[in-house]
Amino acid sequence: MTPEADSGDAAAVWLLALGQTLLYAGSYYSFPALLPALEADLGWTKATFAAGPTLGFLIMAGLTLWSGRLVDRGFGGELLIWAPLMVAGGVLLLGLVRSPLGWNLGWAIIGVAQAACLYETCFAFLTRRLGGDARAAITRVTLVAGFAGTLAFPLGHVLGQAFGGQGGMLVFAAMIAGMVVPMNVIAVVRLRRKARVAGLARPADAPGALRRALAKPAFWAISGAVALIWLNHGILLTYVLVLFQDRGAGPALAATAAACVGPAQVAGRLALLMAGARISTATATLASLASVVVAGGLLWAAGAAMPLIFAFAVLQGAGAGLLSILRPVLVAETLGRDGFGAISGAVAIAPILASAAAPSVGAALLAMGGTPAVYAATWLMALAGLATAALLLRRV
Template identity: 30%
Template structure:
């Protein structure tokens, strides 16, 4: 399969994966809560617990991706996702539903970006950076497509039947495409499609070896802080706007947010070819607190709220790109799946806790101060990425010393 066909096929599976395993839950949650006699907030609490479990499972899935190949993991993930959706549909009680929801979110780590990005890196390392940009542009339509599709299906199907229909999509669409993508990228190549091979021209990381441990920590912190800001604001978007006197524009804000994400990815695709990924990370991180600050200063202005939606959507759109390209550029293609799993774990754990933390902040210090604290977290992400830029200027000669130390250690262990 050519690079462009691989991107197109992955784009389709990502739309299905995110649409069925994530975006649909908000629409089906009220019916699920009624069916199990839960208060509405308990359904979203169950989702937070499931997202946390998915985050804890992400490092293991990343190691599997490096060991067995992303295509094979995604193929197995399609089966696991379908089985989890079927189990959700037949759960007889809320107690039985919770572990099936956990299984569904664990399956998402096998079929969503955390696996799709490594697949692109493993198949075509040298062009993976641009391929990730194209993939996120396609997958950005997941919410635009699946919110109305889920609403339409739920108009004449129960939530259980909707989940069965989604399971069928994973078997009919995602499974065969992932199986096709698990094949080697070159017809003449019969070796495993696992970790990148020497003749694949693997990408060498730009960050000096001696500072990579610090650089990874800073990158994980920066992406985690962005995840906190994104999750906290998106979950509380409508009540937040209402508290600021902007409840009437909630629908308009939601309408602008999705297209703004896609717009930012399109602009980056067309004009960002020569922009470093570290600089793009700082721009992405900076847009989120800037949007919050604009909302605080402009509320209850409707134009200000709409501008907030555009800036926040653009920041989140670029964030999806950076989360895939920055680890590749800084650390290279070798071990990329493992690193993605580790970063995804931190992001999902933080994202699962962010809505609850923001609610506590709002209750104890008020909406304005809660937003100010959240914006400060976003600014912290900019500082973390700036720290990586400083590390990247470390003298390259230190790498030689590190290599010599590693060689000496290897020789000693051989003896």
């Protein structure tokens, strides 16, 4: 990329990165960030609240391949512009409803929209528009968007105290509609102009590549390992304030510790970039999974030493942050680069489904065994994910 082009592309990519940050903060993270205030507002059980995000993730998983096909047909920019408005509408509804039916409807709307405007769509759009420069652009997006939780948890704490849980949702909805959409419009226009000037075209599809990948044990091993970690991460993230308070932290300190997950994700990604070729994908993958295992042990031990919640947040965030970058690299190295987009999208379904199940699984664990059941189950998930990846990587 030339310096001139880099100047124009960089501005557009940074705008998309900020847009992804605000989207994740206003939709994905707003629920756990406002959960205590929402419980005070509406008085529902955790299982009732959790049904909404679960429904949203299930819908998102079902539509991921559909949105990918739309990007391939040249509609990625439209998705990134209009779908955030739909997300804002769903979050707005969450701030107004008084019944579980309305709550679930709001999350259904969010699920449809998220399938069209979060990471998978953003990365596919960047790949289509920037060609060989897409890898650097995607890295920038993940580095910035890693701060979504850092923004959402303290902001959610302040908004919950000032306006209540539903009032906080209304503020998040306004943030998405008023900030994300204009930034995405500018970014899409600039990147499309760059693609036209460079004469970039979408690479041809590789017929049968996905079918061949599905026949390989490595595909299912990667999907299973990532799904286990995303189920672990989703449960812990959804109920992080509850768990931290159970370990002895006050509401403000719990929100502060939760906000450390985002910077830790970014730190993990930066460390991987700085290490470069000196660390193999296999080693980095095992290190990221081991980090999540150790984090679970520290959260358990925080009952005796409450400050360990900060160490948990750092290791959990670093491990999950690394895995989000390593997943597509691992797919390419073990399953090949032919038909990469379709294969990567298929692998992404497993963690999305895990994220869908996480709120409800976490609520069920809390109902059946309280916080000890959550600590034990999530640690076993991390351990199983590490073991699965270790077996896979011994064979490649």
